Amino acid sequence: MMGSAVLVTGGAGYIGSHAVKALRQRGRQVVVYDNFSAGHRLPVSGGCTVVEGDIHDTARLTDVLRSHDVGAVMHFAAWLSVGESVREPARYYHNNVAGTLSLFDAMLAGDVRHLVLSSTAAVFGNPEETPITEQHPTKPINAYGETKLAIERALPHYDRAYGLRSIAMRYFNAAGADPDGELGEDHDPEIHVIPRAIDAALGRASFQIFGDDYDTADGTCLRDYVHVTDLAAAHVLALDALERGAPSSVYNLGNGQPTSVRDVIDAVERVSGRKVPYTMGPRREGDPAVLYASSARIKRDLEWRPQFEDISTIVETAWRWRETHPHGYSDKVLR
Numbered sequence: 001m002m003g004s005a006v007l008v009t010g011g012a013g014y015i016g017s018h019a020v021k022a023l024r025q026r027g028r029q030v031v032v033y034d035n036f037s038a039g040h041r042l043p044v045s046g047g048c049t050v051v052e053g054d055i056h057d058t059a060r061l062t063d064v065l066r067s068h069d070v071g072a073v074m075h076f077a078a079w080l081s082v083g084e085s086v087r088e089p090a091r092y093y094h095n096n097v098a099g100t101l102s103l104f105d106a107m108l109a110g111d112v113r114h115l116v117l118s119s120t121a122a123v124f125g126n127p128e129e130t131p132i133t134e135q136h137p138t139k140p141i142n143a144y145g146e147t148k149l150a151i152e153r154a155l156p157h158y159d160r161a162y163g164l165r166s167i168a169m170r171y172f173n174a175a176g177a178d179p180d181g182e183l184g185e186d187h188d189p190e191i192h193v194i195p196r197a198i199d200a201a202l203g204r205a206s207f208q209i210f211g212d213d214y215d216t217a218d219g220t221c222l223r224d225y226v227h228v229t230d231l232a233a234a235h236v237l238a239l240d241a242l243e244r245g246a247p248s249s250v251y252n253l254g255n256g257q258p259t260s261v262r263d264v265i266d267a268v269e270r271v272s273g274r275k276v277p278y279t280m281g282p283r284r285e286g287d288p289a290v291l292y293a294s295s296a297r298i299k300r301d302l303e304w305r306p307q308f309e310d311i312s313t314i315v316e317t318a319w320r321w322r323e324t325h326p327h328g329y330s331d332k333v334l335r
């Protein structure tokens with residue numbers, strides 16, 4: 001008899017915590033497995049079992065899978081900074097590749113055969129055509145993308161040989177915050193453009209645009225921002241599909257709206273009613289000029305319907321969280 005609980009690695013992190021909330025709303029039993037090196041204790045308090053542990057600890061993971069009646073895994077635990085991955089690839093290979101293989105070993109030992117996992121648009125590198133479909137060639141230009149692609153490429157082999165069925169989710173730019181205001185983005189340091197632009201509007205930090213000499217309409221990079229709550233919903237749909245017997249798959253997740261850094265600034269100014277002071281800087285290493293998704297496949301297969309598609313709505317939820325949490329989760333807002 002297959003277990004019924006869902007183990008969420010990295011469940012105390014940004015996307016993981018939103019997925020935990022979505023699973024709980026579906027009435028699923030959740031076991032959060034996190035080493036709290038980057039995650040936060042607050043977002044996962046209540047309603048689920050929390051185990052402090054590292055994904056490299058195969059024996060511990062195996063024990064947790066068995067003792068908590070786990071039947072499926074959502075795997076979010078990973079390092080995520082493109083720039084850092086260029087400077088410190090070893091950390092990325094150890095955590096994102098070796099750590100994930102350790103999780104797979106535990107799943108096989110614990111007889112858990114359903115997996116939904118985080119991948120990234122960074123597997124594509126500089127796109128040859130847009131919007132980017134799942135069939136687009138994968139040619140990462142940084143170690144982060146390489147580590148995620150290495151795992152993606154292992155998946156069909158684990159499926160064939162061990163019956164481990166999986167759905168890999170290639171996020172474009174995860175953004176926004178829980179519309180209920182319970183959860184948000186709290187990275188240290190914060191590297192992402194929306195929270196940084198918000199901090200600039202609030203006078204908390206300075207902001208620099210990383211290059212305006214790209215071959216795009218306004219010269220800044222184009223990205224595809226997708227709301228974290230919509231990503232969380234997609235994970236729940238993917239798990240449902242696996243449990244119904246769907247074959248292994250990979251999906252691109254974005255809104256298909258190419259949005260420039262200047263568009264982000266405009267949205268922050270609209271939402272906040274404040275100016276975003278900025279300076280113009282050089283290009284950031286490893287940044288493709290244009291990345292936006294076709295999500296037609298997940299819309300067709302899993303009937304994914306994003307609820308927060310336009311950039312103003314996405315920024316609005318991020319703004320509300322960040323304005324009220326200047327120090328992230330260490331500000332316990334009493335409501």
Ligand code: UFG
Pocket residue numbers: 080081082120121122144172173174191192193194196207208209210211221222223261284287288291
């Ligand atoms: N940017 C700025 N100023 C900043 C921060 C970012 O101009 O202070 C620009 C970046 O150069 C880029 C855009 O804003 O053009 C978005 O940058 P983010 O750092 O917010 O996001 P990335 O597109 O670099 O990264 C995201 C995910 C990664 C994923 C990558 C795929 O966070 O996990 O997309 O390329 F790998």
